[in-house]
Every structure is written in C-alpha cells, then in structure tokens.
Amino acid sequence: MDKVMSNKKIIALYVLPAFALLVVLVYVPIFLTGYYGLTRWDGIGERVWVGFDNYARLMGDSMFWRSAYHSFLLAIFSLLSLVGYLIISMILAGKIKGADLFRKIYLIPMLLSSVAIAQLWMRIYHPTNGVMNRLLTSIGIENPPLWLADTSIVLYAIFIPIIWQYAGFYILIYYAALKNVPNELIEAARIDGASPWQIGYKIKLPLIMGVIKVTIVLAVVGSLKYFDLIYVMTDGGPNGASEVMASYMYKQAFRTYNFGYGSAVGFFLLLLALVVTWLIRKVTESKEDNVQY
Amino acid sequence: MFKSRLKVGTLAATLLLGLAACGGDADPDPGDTGTGDTGDGAPAGEAVVDFMHIWPAGSSPDHHRIVSDIIAEFEADNPGVTINMEVLENEQYKNQLQIISSSNQLPDVGMTWPAGFMVPYVNGNRFATLDDIFDEELNEDDFVAGTREAYEFDGQTYALPVELNIAPVFYNQELFEENGLDVPETYDEFLNVIDTLAENGVTPIALGNRDRWTGSMWYMYLADRYGANALNDAIDRSGSFEDEGLIQAAAEIQNMVDRNAFIRGFNGLSDQEAKAEFMNGNAAMYLIGSWDLPNFTTNEEVPQEFRDNVGFFKFPEVEGGEGDIDSWVGGPGVGLFVSEASDVKDEAKQFVKYFVQRWGEESVEDAGVIPGTQVDTDEVELAPLFIEVLDELNNASDITLFADVQMNAAVAETHLTLIQSLFGNEVTPEDFARQHEEALEENQGEDEVDFDDAEDDADADEAVDEEVDEE
Numbered sequence: 001m002d003k004v005m006s007n008k009k010i011i012a013l014y015v016l017p018a019f020a021l022l023v024v025l026v027y028v029p030i031f032l033t034g035y036y037g038l039t040r041w042d043g044i045g046e047r048v049w050v051g052f053d054n055y056a057r058l059m060g061d062s063m064f065w066r067s068a069y070h071s072f073l074l075a076i077f078s079l080l081s082l083v084g085y086l087i088i089s090m091i092l093a094g095k096i097k098g099a100d101l102f103r104k105i106y107l108i109p110m111l112l113s114s115v116a117i118a119q120l121w122m123r124i125y126h127p128t129n130g131v132m133n134r135l136l137t138s139i140g141i142e143n144p145p146l147w148l149a150d151t152s153i154v155l156y157a158i159f160i161p162i163i164w165q166y167a168g169f170y171i172l173i174y175y176a177a178l179k180n181v182p183n184e185l186i187e188a189a190r191i192d193g194a195s196p197w198q199i200g201y202k203i204k205l206p207l208i209m210g211v212i213k214v215t216i217v218l219a220v221v222g223s224l225k226y227f228d229l230i231y232v233m234t235d236g237g238p239n240g241a242s243e244v245m246a247s248y249m250y251k252q253a254f255r256t257y258n259f260g261y262g263s264a265v266g267f268f269l270l271l272l273a274l275v276v277t278w279l280i281r282k283v284t285e286s287k288e289d290n291v292q293y
Numbered sequence: 294m295f296k297s298r299l300k301v302g303t304l305a306a307t308l309l310l311g312l313a314a315c316g317g318d319a320d321p322d323p324g325d326t327g328t329g330d331t332g333d334g335a336p337a338g339e340a341v342v343d344f345m346h347i348w349p350a351g352s353s354p355d356h357h358r359i360v361s362d363i364i365a366e367f368e369a370d371n372p373g374v375t376i377n378m379e380v381l382e383n384e385q386y387k388n389q390l391q392i393i394s395s396s397n398q399l400p401d402v403g404m405t406w407p408a409g410f411m412v413p414y415v416n417g418n419r420f421a422t423l424d425d426i427f428d429e430e431l432n433e434d435d436f437v438a439g440t441r442e443a444y445e446f447d448g449q450t451y452a453l454p455v456e457l458n459i460a461p462v463f464y465n466q467e468l469f470e471e472n473g474l475d476v477p478e479t480y481d482e483f484l485n486v487i488d489t490l491a492e493n494g495v496t497p498i499a500l501g502n503r504d505r506w507t508g509s510m511w512y513m514y515l516a517d518r519y520g521a522n523a524l525n526d527a528i529d530r531s532g533s534f535e536d537e538g539l540i541q542a543a544a545e546i547q548n549m550v551d552r553n554a555f556i557r558g559f560n561g562l563s564d565q566e567a568k569a570e571f572m573n574g575n576a577a578m579y580l581i582g583s584w585d586l587p588n589f590t591t592n593e594e595v596p597q598e599f600r601d602n603v604g605f606f607k608f609p610e611v612e613g614g615e616g617d618i619d620s621w622v623g624g625p626g627v628g629l630f631v632s633e634a635s636d637v638k639d640e641a642k643q644f645v646k647y648f649v650q651r652w653g654e655e656s657v658e659d660a661g662v663i664p665g666t667q668v669d670t671d672e673v674e675l676a677p678l679f680i681e682v683l684d685e686l687n688n689a690s691d692i693t694l695f696a697d698v699q700m701n702a703a704v705a706e707t708h709l710t711l712i713q714s715l716f717g718n719e720v721t722p723e724d725f726a727r728q729h730e731e732a733l734e735e736n737q738g739e740d741e742v743d744f745d746d747a748e749d750d751a752d753a754d755e756a757v758d759e760e761v762d763e764e
Contacts, residue, residue: 043391045417126566127558128575148503148561151717237503238560239714254388256703257413259395 030270036263043259054264064265067236067243068272070155074162074244075223075276081163082170082219086212089174090200103175110168114228121161122148122233148234151241158242162229166222170215177208213284220280221273245269340637342644343400345379347386347627355660363651367644374640394419399632401641402648405452407443407625408694409701414630420451421631421638426646435653439692440625440665453649454665455656456626458582459686460510461605463589468495468577476604478618480518480545480611487554490577499576500559500716501567505709506697508559508716510580511549513622513696514608515542521615527729528699530737534729538615543722546715560717572599580608582623583682587661590676603678607685617690624694625665657683700733707732 037054039047058064088106092099109117124131125147136144147157181204189199205212227246230236236243236251243251249269253262344364348356357380364376379400381389386404393399399419405411414420427433433441437457444452469475469486472493477483490497502508516524520538527534549555556567556576564581571579572588572595588595589603610618629648631641653666658673663683670683697705711728714720720728 042413042417044394044413044419122563122566125561127561128556128570146558146561149558149717150561151719154561234561235503237505237710237713238717239710239719251706254391256706257391258703259391 030267033263033270034267036260037267038264039260041260041263042257043253044257047260050260054261055268057261058264058268063240063243064245064248066240067245067248070242071224071226071244071246073155074159074226075220077159077163078166078219078223079216081167082212082215085167085170086174088167089171089178090204092171093175093178094196103171106171107168109165110172112165114165115232117161117165118229118232121229125157149238151238154234154238154242158229158233161233162226165229166219170219173211173215174208177211178204181207209286213280216284217277217280220276224273224276225269245272339373339375340640341375341377342402342635342637342641343377343379344644345381345386345390345400345403347381347383347404349380349382352382353660356656356662359652359655359659363648363655366651367647370647371640371643374644376644397634399634401632401635401637402644403630403632404455404627405444405630406627406698407452407454408698409705410698411444411446411451411630412701415446415451419633421633421635421642422449422451423453423631423642423645424450426642431646431650435666437665437667437686439694443625443694443698444628452628452630453645454625454628455649455652455662456584456628457623457663457665457686458584458626459621459623459682459689459692460514460580460582461621461682461685462578462580462608463571463585463603463605464578465571465574465576465602466604467602468574472577476606477609480609480614483609484549484552486577487549487552491553496556496570496576497554497578498556499567499571499579500555501562501564502555502559502713502716503562504564505712506695507564507567507580508546508712509696509709510622512542512546512712512715513693514580515545515611517620517622517693518542518608518611518616519545519614521617521620523615524696525693525699528696528704528733530733534726534733535723536726540722540726543715543725547718547722550716550718555716560713574599574602583663583686584626586676586679586682590678591661605678605682619685619688619690621685621689621692622695623692624698628665701736704729704732704736 036047038049038051040050040053041047092103092106112120123129125133127133127144127146127149130147132147133144145153148154185203185207186199189203194202225246226244227250230242230244230247231250234242236247245265246269249262249265251262252258252265346360348360350357361378364378368374368376390399390403390405394414394417397419405414405420411420436454440454440457441450444450444454464476468490472489472495474486474489475482477486487497500507500511513524516539519541520536523532523536523538526532527536527539556562556570559567567576568579568581568585568588570576589600592600607618607621610616629645631638631645635641649664649666653664653668656662656664657668657675657679661679663686668683670680670687675683697709700708708729711720711725715722715725
C-alpha cells in the first residue's frame, strides 16, 4: 500500500477524476458567473462589457438589500433553531423511552423533497380551508391571519417550514456526535455527583463543540443561499415581502432577462457567504481547535 | 491554515452553485441529439428537424397526441425528413430556451410567446423570419386578426400562432340563482352582484393573485372599459399610465377589494388554488382565459353537474367609460418559431407551415384549444359553451393583448409586482401609475441602447462595404 501511495502518477490517477469534476462543475461556473457579472447581457444576445456597473447598481438596489435583510433574518432564525435541535438531541441521546421512534419522526421531513414540503404547507396555510385557520376559527378567532398573503407575516410563516425541513438533519448530526461521547466520562461525572444538567453543559457540550461549529456554518450559509420553499410557496411575494437573495437572483436572471445583473447578484452572494464563513470561524476559534471544516 | 481555508471555500462554493449550476446543468442540448441521430447511419440527404414543445404526454395528453399525429403525418408526406421531438413543461421550457439560446443552440423549431417575450430573441437575431412561407394555402388572412401581428417586428413575422385566447368572466349559474342575481351588464350591476353575494356569505370572485397575471386581467378590463385604448398607448409610449381612465381603473380595483369582492387571502393563493375554489362551488365568479374551457365543458374528470352550471359573461360596461363591451382581454399564446441558426431551415419552415394548418383543423375539437387560425363554428362539433365563446371571438371589436405579454420582461415584472401591491392596498392608484411610468421610461432608455448597438453594426457593415468598393 505504501508503495502504491508513493507513486506520484498513481496518486494523480486517483485524484484527477474528482478534481476534474470539481473544476468543471464548480470552479468554472463560478468563474463564468463572475465574468457575466461584469457584463450587460440579456442571456441571449451580445454581451457588453460594463466593468463594475452591475455592482454599483447592486449597492443602490433597495430591493436587493431588502431581500438580503430577509436572508439574514432567516440565518438568525436558523441559528436560534440550532439551540432547539441541540436540546432535542440531548434528550434523545439520553436513555428515554421511545428515543428511537422520535429520532425517526424528526428525520422524516428531511426525506421529503422541498416541493412536497411546500405543497404540504401551502395546504396548511390555506386562508379558508387550511388546517391552521380551521383550527383558529374553531377556537373562536374570527379573522385568522392570511399567512401567505399578509406582507407583515408571510416571511415568518415560511420560516417555520424551512426550520422544520432541516430539523431532522441537524438532530441527526447532534445525535451522532452525542453518542460518540465516551460513556466512561459520563459515568465518572455521575459518580462525582454531577447533575444531568452539569453533565450536559460541562461535559457533553464541550466535547461536541467542533460539530456545533460545523452546523453553525452550514445553517448560516444554507440560509443565505436559501431558495426552494420560497420559490414554490410565494415566489417572493406578495410584493417582495418574502424575497430572499437567491430568489431575487433568479428573477433578475430568468424573468427580467438581466442575466448579467443576476450573475452579479449571484457572485456577490458567494462573496458574502465566504466572508460570513470566515467571520464565524474567527469568532468561534479556540486554541485546541482541531476540527477542520 | 491554508488547507482549511481552501476547504471552507470549497464547502461554501459547493453550497452556492446557484446560478452558475443552472447554466451548467443545461448542457445536454437538443441540437446534439439531432446530429447524433443523423450520425447513426442515416443516408445522405436526410434532414433531422429538432422540435421542442411544451405539452408533455402526462399533463396535456390531448395536445401531445395531436402534435405526435401531425409529426407522423408530416414525416409520411415528406420522406427523408425526420422530426425529433423534445418536450419540456412550461416554466422549465422557458428557462431552457434562454440557456440554450445563449450558446446559439436553439432547436430548429420551437415555441415562443408573443411580443415582449420575443424581444431579446429577435434582437439577438435568434429567430428566422417566416414571411417567405406564406402562399395561397396559408397566408396572413387565415389568422384571426391581430394574432399573427403579435409575433411581428418591423413588419416581419418571426413566429406563427397556434393558440388564441380571450378571457370571459365565468360564473356559477346555480349560485347566481340562489341569490336572485342576473348576469350584470353594467359595472353598477356588477358591483351590486358582488355586494349581494358578499352579504349572503358567498365568495364573489375566486382570484389567485400569487401568480399576478390573474389580477392583471381584472385591471386590464377596467382599464379598457374606462380608457379604451389608453393602456396600449401607455405601453407603447404614445400615451401615459397617468391617464385618467387608467388611474380610475386602479382605484376601482381597490374599491372592489374593499367590497370583499375577492376570495380571502387572494394574494397568497395560486391560480390553481383559486380555480379549485370556483370549481368546488365556493366562489361565484372566476375570470380566466378560454384555455380553461375544457374544464367547464368536456373534461370528464370534472363533475357533470358543475359543468352544466357554468356560464360566462362579458366584462360589463362602465357608464361614461370609453371602452365597449365587445372588447376583450386576451391574445395569442404560444407560436412556432424557426431558429436562425438551423441548418435545415427549409425543412423546418415547411414543418411549421404544415403544423399550423393541421393544428388549426384538429385542435379545437380534439384538445379544446382555439388555434390562431380562423375556425368555422358551423363545421366543428363542440359543447355549446365553447361555440358561444368562439362566436364572441368572431364578434370581438378588439382584443387587448395581456399587459405582461405586451411589455418587455423588466417592465412586465414591475407591472406584475405593482398589481399585487394594488390589490393588497399597499400602493395608491396614483403611485401605481407613477411607478409604471418610471419603469417604462427607464426601460425605453435601455431599448435605445440596443438601438445604438444596431446602428453601430450597421456602421460596421457600411465600413466593410466601403472597403469592398475601394478594391
């Protein structure tokens, strides 16, 4: 085995397919998007080089900043939801009855496709026939909210299924990490008289800190580029009240034929995500940090 | 550290493929399959025409069958020509068309929407002109007035219509009877109908305004009844959106909203959801294009009881308004184009011609599609409701093309968003008009830029000519 691995040609042979795929499917498109972002282009005719005009326009585009604000709100909500997921996984990882069943229940939304989830929640939120409003009417609320039609609540109404959608994913990650905490440590702590709260906070949490950091990055970056449910459920409406950066990019590129500007939005989104990732790393950095992500 | 940075970058980049990936995914293009097929031992002189349409066998079985039949007939009549069909669903098709046309790989024959949708393709010189296929068998007079023109730029036809629609107000006759209502002929009667229904706890109108073009049609009718041609004039810039009639129309929309004319939560409902409310008898009226006529006449999946119950009326006249009741909102839907880059252009044009003719003969009876070509209502066997609509179409004094289709893409997007705000009472009728004006003004500027480019090209051509002359 050592002999094989010391042969540079063989190493190259193993690495090359994945590397080529990565370059063709990831780096080339990113590079091209960056280039298109510097042109005025309807996606069909001639490309006209305009330098940083698109970015100048982006800086002054109130609709973009509004959707950026919505994306950041989603990121904050996702972060808060991580705390909830962590608590649920701690309970599940503790020896409670039916933990296995609950774990499966939480995992189900992850197995559904985004479009199915969107259809499901559109029915739940239906203004007259929806489960939600039927329930509210039956307990005596006369004018239940118009979940997806009211500009002041539509964004939060969509956050709920988004957070629900990813619950299983994060709970699974935390659950696996918690199961990896050595039993001896916990038993030792228990013998020393530590309460369950102390065990959770002082022993389990520090031991899975690396995993938590990864999930923070995943949740924040995932929120910034979020698209699916918003596209299907409201299409960014009404009147842009649920527009996020990715849906705005899509609209610019494919609906209004500003492919150049749409590319600029997409590239800016990429830069934003990189900066945020770097910031999160800086903030959560610690000396004994040995988990790389 | 460097290593870990790289990994972070990769992670973020993978997550963020977004737009770039959309472009990358679409690489398999129909052009390739076409050449691939010819390569499979086809004798020389054979032509393969790639054809893309939007009617999958699953969701539009009748359309799909007619298309396939026409293709089979065409191939039988024209030995040596093979039609290679590719089908994509509507929205997917629009995205795909844009992507493949950016690399100049449009199918030889495809479908396009009229007016505003075609502008970038025509400007980018992607579509071939079709005027040279007109002869005695098929010429301008065979199309319903105003339909072919929707695909015309600078006097040249770039596509031929296969669909035509007008939008009547469909209503539930039983609900009208129960509430002692008659079909309204004036706008005041119409408001009375709305008030009576609302008071009796019946939802007057089903509207799915998440899709926005649905609300646009209501606005367009009011605009037409108040200001006649004002809307068209405002869009082609010979008039203004700040026209009194147009502002009045916007104000009336909000009046209707305040009277609870529309279903609860309409701004969050899709057209499909709204239609379901109408078809379940939960709402009394529903304004939609005649493309839904099969649902109200021949579709066996819809209960017979409901189908017998549906009638339609023309959008009522407004007292003192300039428009007349026989003026409709509607217009052609998809049409067929031939790609300028096609290497089998002659065969492709032949196919388009053949298709449009055969489609005109088959589509109404078999698929409930009103073709862009004229239909003789005495000769076709159709449900009475269908015949009535077709007769109205023949008597139409004017057909106003859907506003979002008339406008170019950027203005249409603004218009549609403003429609949603107008219905949601988030914008005053005056601001509604002003923001339309701004969008149209701004965009006119962009059109001028395109025009300059075209002039530059012309200059370049002249320069070349001069050089040639010098030689």
